[in-house]
Amino acid sequence: MLNVNNKLIIAILSLVTVAVVSLPELLLIIFLVAVFFFAQQWFKLNTGKPVRIKSEVHPGHKRGQPHERR
Secondary structure, eight states: OOOTTOHHHHHHHHHHHHHHHHHHHHHHHHHHHHHHHHHHHHHHHHTSOOOOOOOOOOTTOOOOOOOOOO
């Protein structure tokens, strides 16, 4: 069995314990930042001016008369 009185083993075990305990909180913070960034990008995309798409004429097709504006 390992000698538990060894300071190096105690230090390594304590670091591993702290890492395992703090991992869920770290993942939660990363997840919340990612969700906030995604929401910000989605909001920026949906609040911009709408883009007008012009109709394209495919080869071999004739374009009809444009509609009259009232």
